[in-house]
Amino acid sequence: MSGLTVYRAHGSGPGDVAEGLLTMLAVAVVCLLAAGYGRGVQELWARRGRGRVVGGRRVTAFGAGLVVALAADQGPVHRVAESSYAGHMAQHMLLLLVVGPLLAAGAAGLPLTMAAPRPLRRLLARVRAAPPVRRLRRPAEYALLAAAAQTLMLWLWHLPGPYVAAVDRPVLHAAEHLSLVAAAWLLWAPVLGPARHRTPAPVSLLLLVGTMLPASALGAVLTFAPEPVYPLRVLGPEPLADQQLAGLLMWAPMDLVVLVAALAVFLGWLLRLERERPDRLATARPTGAPPAKGAATEGMVR
Template sequence: MTRGLLLAAALLLGVGWSLSGGAMTGHMVAHMIAVAIAAPLLALAVQGAQWDPALRWPRLASPLPAALIEAVVVWGWHVPALRALAAHHPAWLVAEQASFLAAGLLLWSAVLAPQHRAAGVVALLVTSMHMTLLGALIGLAPRPLYMHHGPQALADQQLAGVVMLLVGGIAYLAGGLALLARLLRTPQEAAA
């Protein structure tokens, strides 16, 4: 299990570094891999085990606090000054990607915990909304917000916003709807 987690983290950071090579769209793809693909898969892998954040830190890994932490991490790293720092310094890029993965793991672990399913639905739907909003803000901005991304900065930024809006919005919406479907099952269906 530990080797698998280390391999996933190394792969994620390597992909993030190679994809982001100056392009905002590459950065956004790496970000979406961290929070919408790797984090839920890791949360499923550790669910109920000793490394499950929902078991290790139950107050922190509760859906609404975890959603707030994830929102602060996501919005914080999209502040232009922090984005520039991560784009130009490998150590900061590693910190950025690691914080995306950690915040995503915390949130997905919290919402997948059986005792939190109702609050998990709300947390994932709220997260879907803020991801969609941030993606729209980035994609629809009339000027480049991230000037360090070169001469095609606006077009690159617009595409990155679309990636965030679609992948981030859809991943969390789908997760929230899947949890809601579990909640709405009759006790007989749930037992089967």
């Protein structure tokens, strides 16, 4: 029996029923998130003006994140994911590198809070005001938490035991995808979220690079392993090649996305420094270098 046939052997009988129910639940959750986010944004715009607080681009990003989440869990992407480990890895990278960042860019915290019932709002306010939560919201603590969550989820669900269990049990499979999206959302929120909630640029750089390295290490292990580390029944018709391709799909896209994001954060940091503190940049220039434009203008005015 081919690897493709064995890979989906668990999907007959009761498994199909459970998978169908979980699919309906996933669609319902996405619809609830979309409805709550839309209601919260509408209330914010009614109070502050259209496009204020949460801009149109953020609304588009959040909606796109929900659409990609559904597309990654259904349709052609889902069928490819069930045919091989490399397809499953591509599905995971969509969740980690597309869905998570888009949802984080949507700045959903305030809109979803505005859409929540009043008792739930009061409960959330008390939770946010609790001393342990306030400590976790500090930049350094939050960065450590986000990096740890991303690394833990990535490694946990790609160890042979948990991965096979998720393949065999639809409930665990749904929990796997949910935890990956939640970890990615947590990681990217301080990088792509509203400016008032972003961590300082140096912390964001350390956060991104610190989470990229363990992912690269895992991708390298899968790529260069001399033999399959997973049971053959959860791999494609060419088990070792399937595993190696999966490792590359984790390694290359993760490094590329994180490096581009880190470069954007670094350049944005330099531009802010030039706007806000031109005097410091001027003193940092080598002797004989022309002064910054802002510094020269300031000297002429004086």
